[in-house]
Amino acid sequence: MPTCSKCDDKVPKVYDCDHTHSEEYCVECYTELHYYLTEKNND
Numbered sequence: 001m002p003t004c005s006k007c008d009d010k011v012p013k014v015y016d017c018d019h020t021h022s023e024e025y026c027v028e029c030y031t032e033l034h035y036y037l038t039e040k041n042n043d
């Protein structure tokens with residue numbers, strides 16, 4: 001099972017994109033990351 005690079009949890013599926021700098025994040029960390037990115041762009 002893959003491991004999230006951020007929270008170190010073993011998860012069934014990991015996600016990555018440019019924002020994770022090629023690291024693999026669990027869905028929660030991935031969503032949280034994009035949540036903050038969206039917030040930032042909202043000003």
Ligand SMILES: [Zn+2]
Pocket residue numbers: 004005006007008009025026027028029030
């Ligand atoms: Zn995580």
Ligand SMILES: [Zn+2]
Pocket residue numbers: 017018019020034
């Ligand atoms: Zn992204």
